[in-house]
Amino acid sequence: MEKFACKHLGIDCDFVATGSTKEEVMDKAMAHGSTVHADLMKGMTEVQLAEFAQKLEASIQPI
Numbered sequence: 001m002e003k004f005a006c007k008h009l010g011i012d013c014d015f016v017a018t019g020s021t022k023e024e025v026m027d028k029a030m031a032h033g034s035t036v037h038a039d040l041m042k043g044m045t046e047v048q049l050a051e052f053a054q055k056l057e058a059s060i061q062p063i
């Protein structure tokens with residue numbers, strides 16, 4: 001199992017996503033981010049978004 005938490009990125013949010021693969025966790029985290037953290041993400045350029053996605057992927061940990 002893999003796990004992502006918003007807190008891993010320093011975001012003050014209790015959201016945690018788990019899944020059997022990193023891809024599954026990424027999908028859940030990006031879906032969460034684009035709704036709950038829309039304000040945070042809408043101000044980002046495409047480059048910043050790509051960097052954010054990389055950081056997000058790197059912060060996913062096996063559990």
Ligand SMILES: [Zn+2]
Pocket residue numbers: 006011013014015032036037
């Ligand atoms: Zn969150």
